[in-house]
Amino acid sequence: xxxxxxxxxxxxxxxxxxxxxxxxxxxxxxxxxxxxxxxxxxxxxxxxxxxxxxxxxxxxxxxxxxxxxxxxxxxxxxxxxxxxxxxxxxxxxxxxxxxxxxxxxxxxxxxx
Amino acid sequence: xxxxxxxxxxxxxxxxxxxxxxxxxxxxxxxxxxxxxxxxxxxxxxxxxxxxxxxxxxxxxxxxxxxxxxxxxxxxxxxxxxxxxxxxxxxxxxxxxxxxxxxxxxxxxxxxxx
Numbered sequence: 001x002x003x004x005x006x007x008x009x010x011x012x013x014x015x016x017x018x019x020x021x022x023x024x025x026x027x028x029x030x031x032x033x034x035x036x037x038x039x040x041x042x043x044x045x046x047x048x049x050x051x052x053x054x055x056x057x058x059x060x061x062x063x064x065x066x067x068x069x070x071x072x073x074x075x076x077x078x079x080x081x082x083x084x085x086x087x088x089x090x091x092x093x094x095x096x097x098x099x100x101x102x103x104x105x106x107x108x109x110x111x112x
Numbered sequence: 113x114x115x116x117x118x119x120x121x122x123x124x125x126x127x128x129x130x131x132x133x134x135x136x137x138x139x140x141x142x143x144x145x146x147x148x149x150x151x152x153x154x155x156x157x158x159x160x161x162x163x164x165x166x167x168x169x170x171x172x173x174x175x176x177x178x179x180x181x182x183x184x185x186x187x188x189x190x191x192x193x194x195x196x197x198x199x200x201x202x203x204x205x206x207x208x209x210x211x212x213x214x215x216x217x218x219x220x221x222x223x224x225x226x
Contacts, residue, residue, distance in 0.1 A: 032213065034213055034214075041219075042219055043202050043203075043204070043219050043220050044204075044215075049213065087154065099157050099160070100215060102154035
């Protein structure tokens with residue numbers, strides 16, 4: 001699996017968009033970008049994933065650069081409840097030996 | 113119902129005790145996972161079950177013994193643990209191994225070994 005690099009921490013003002021970057025310069029053509037988050041003392045929560053097109057769901061948007069070497073998770077209107085560690089994971093979709101490998105992630109602190 | 117439940121929420125056990133952690137899901141998922149998470153670290157995979165059969169054991173010490181008695185239930189039996197085994201133990205599930213990148217996690221059991 002390709003390695004990902006994320007900043008260790010970021011701040012965002014409540015109500016503003018939070019843009020979380022992820023570098024994955026060694027990503028292969030069949031690897032997807034997945035985002036999870038973990039709110040303090042809870043289990044991780046799946047957010048979104050994509051291959052090369054931008055994706056949007058009720059939680060967030062995922063923007064993947066044309067060369068697929070980096071991506072940005074966008075929370076359009078951050079709230080205090082979005083304070084969490086956000087993990088960017090690059091994985092082949094499917095496969096029999098499925099292992100999610102979490103990196104160190106980005107701690108997003110949403111400030112009032 | 114998109115919930116994975118775990119019991120107990122907290123567990124304190126001595127090094128000579130035997131205890132079990134329980135995980136349950138009713139989403140019809142056929143892949144279930146155990147992760148271990150130490151403080152301020154990311155989750156680390158321990159075991160994967162697919163269709164009630166052990167698929168992956170990440171070289172976990174034998175003092176941790178998983179069991180999947182049916183498609184909805186996953187247990188982790190604990191015996192002769194060490195203080196360094198204190199951690200948050202997370203259970204997760206996915207539809208199958210093939211869709212295992214979208215995993216639903218439970219809230220975890222916080223284990224303290226004294």
